[in-house]
Amino acid sequence: MRKLESHAAGEWVPAHGRLREIRAAATGEPIAVAGADDLDFARMIEWAKEKGGPALRAMGFHERAKMLKALALHLDRHKEELYALNPLTGATRKDGWIDIDGGIGTMFVFASKGRREMPDGKVYVDGDVEQLSRKGTFLGQHYAVPLRGVAVHINAFNFPVWGMLEKLAPTLLAGVPAIIKPATQTAYLAEAAYRLMVDSGILPEGAVQFIAGGTGDLLERLGPQDVVSFTGSAETAAALRRAGPIARGETRFIAEQDSLNASILGPDAVPGSEEFDIFIREVVNEMTTKCGQKCTAIRRILVPEVLVDEVTKALTERLSRVTIGDPAREGVKMGALASAGQKADVLEKAAAIAAEAERVFGDPADFAVEGGDPEKGAFLPPMLFRCPDPDSAEAVHAVEAFGPVSTILPYRGAAHAAGIANRGKGSLVLSVMTNDPAFAREIALEAAPWHGRIYINNRASAKEATGHGSPLPHMIHGGPGRAGGGEELGGVRGVLHYMQRVAVQGSPDMLTAIGERWVKGAEEKTPPVHPFRLHFEDLEIGHTIWTEPRTVTLEDIEHFAHFTGDTFYAHMDEEAARRNPFFPGRVAHGYLLLSFAAGLFVDPEEGPVLANTGLDGLSFQKPVSPGDSIRVRLTVKRKTRRTDEYGEVRWNVTLFNQEDEQVAEYELHTMVRRRAGAVEAG
DSSP: OEEOEEEETTEEEEOOSSOEEEEOTTTOOEEEEEOOTTSOHHHHHHHIIIIIHHHHHTSOHHHHHHHHHHHHHHHHHTHHHHHHHGGGGTOOHHHHIIIIIHHHHHHHHHHHHHHHHSOSSSOEEEEEEEEOSSSSSSEEEEEEEEOSSOEEEEOOSSOTTHHHHHHHHHHHHHTOOEEEEOOGGGHHHHHHHHHHHHHTTOSOTTSEEEOSSOOTTTGGGOOTTOEEEEESOHHHHHHHHTSHHHHTTOSEEEEEOOOOEEEEEOTTOOTTSHHHHHHHHHHHHHHHGGGGOOTTOEEEEEEEGGGHHHHHHHHHHHHTTOOBBOTTSTTOSBOOOSOHHHHHHHHHHHHHHHTTSEEEEOOTTSOOOBTSOTTTSOOOOOEEEEOSOTTTOOHHHHOOOSSSEEEEEEESSHHHHHHHHHTTSSEEEEEEEOSOHHHHHHHHHHHGGGEEEEEEEOTTTTTTOOOTTOOOTTSEEOOSGGGOSOOEESTHHHHHTTEEEEEEEEOHHHHHHHHTSOOTTSOOBOOSSOGGGSOGGGOOTTBEEEOOOEEOOHHHHHHHHHHHOOOOHHHHOHHHHHHSTTOSSSOOOHHHHHHHHHHHHOOOSSSSEEEEEEEEEEEEOSOOOTTOEEEEEEEEEEEEEOSSSEEEEEEEEEEEETTSOEEEEEEEEEEEEOOTTOOOOO
16 A cells, blocks of 8 residues: 655655545555645646756757657566556556557657657758749748647546557657646556656656646646647546636647447458458457457447347357456456446446347356456456347447447448448547458448548458557547547657647748758858768758759660660650650650769769668659750758768759759758767757
8 A cells, every 4th residue: 555656846745635545456455545636736837847848849859759769668678567567457468568568669659750750950840831922032831849838648547558658759759848647546557657757867857747646726727838638538528628728728638538439340241251250359359458448449349230140149159258357367368447436337338228239248247257356356247239220229329338348230231330330429440341442432431520540451451450449659549529539649740739830931041940951042052062072960951062064965865765675755756755745856754864963963982971762752844855954953951860870961953954944853862971979969
């Protein structure tokens, strides 16, 4: 029995004031108390804004990404300390893998995306430059910068580690400090993970704080630069939305809440097919993993009318093999719900569903528990219902029993199936098990407006598919309507929730200075030597060279055609080329122009440029005819540190003809050696 501690303004504060007792899910034994209603929340906000915010903003995106990676590595080295506490939540080792390893993995993904998809700087460039004037002297660009407030994370009880890390990773990557408020029932596991991060010394002072207990007047003290990100019930979300700053629209609010997710078995997925087996397996997994305490779990099982009996039989047979009991015991498939209160709530909701659906499996008054006491622990069996008339039913589309409860619903065709799924009034995920692309397409188009994610699985993807109920950091996690309307995760999209998008208008030089990338029309700086002779640190944004011209001859075109095998008529047949509305006659190959361009701007001697790794945005604006000449402008567009040995340089390459008309453009990527002894910041 221990007092959980909050971490406020750099100090650990033991539970105090109005204490709440926390009991182990499987035994009902008291294990901890929490209480924090009278913390100095004003001081916590001030600490975050005065200490954490400036420290994080002093770092660039890549430095913050490296910080996330270091945190993930530290947690990974110490994760067995978290697994030791995991059974107290009622979760098996496999359940804990989703929570603990899943959370650490999410942090790794955001660290990687920060380094690969975000700039090596402090301003995120969002989209392309908009030309707002005819001659290009007045331009527009969207940027995103960190908010100057604090992010308050209010997390659910079912995933105390993943729920904390999946919000924290994009927040810290954005450069915003966080105050973390876990659900009290499993706060001991969240506190253990949080303490590991703080004790690592990796995070700057004020970057994170932790509340083990209530939030007091915290929300009322928030302002326009703050964010509240919530996961939990629709009822709690509604209460939070009534908080003054949120209700007034001053403070951003992101919600991921109740969701009556569905899974659809395609009509082609008959018994004996791989899709049928996948469907049965996924439904059982979603009913039993974490005892069905997942916001993405399958609550409604949509099946073709002719297959209802077959599906019922297959599911009951698989569910009957599920071993329920002590989550720490080997061989136990399903542990306990998080608390006695949660068990009571699930039973109440299941009774509402039973009023319009027949229970076909799982009697909560008569089931076996291995190594546990069903009277003391929060154990329940998986409960499967069957509703013969989903069109007239109400509860199955409105009541979420947040536990191992799901209902089979028959449908008559794709449009009917999608309509049933949509009656959830907004869900996090819909899955479709089918090998018929036409059926999948019809479902997707009809159901997409009501779902945040659509997961389609079949024999082609089964071996690598991650599962109906697995939110991935690469994709958005959220849904419309009842699901809360939020969009967590989603790669860089998730980071932007904690940043302000701003439209900046000005000259090319102004945009170049703000975004730290060269904009066409900005100053072209003359390097002291050929830029391929300069190390990464010595190259400057805007360093530019203009090459001498080269005449393109008919002999060049024919030689290139025969040498490469590209004898397309526009290069070889004058009359045919003239009949083409795009060409005045025979023209040079686009790839010949690229080859000539490289020959014009490349310095061939060994030097700091290590490799050409690709190009982006290649476009041809004007054909080049025999006798035309081309010259090239090569400009350093942006720079990104990669390792202590080298960095990436992206160059704007533009080709012009003898009339100074632009004929082609692209962005060249190279790796350039850093000077000996250079040390990467961060």
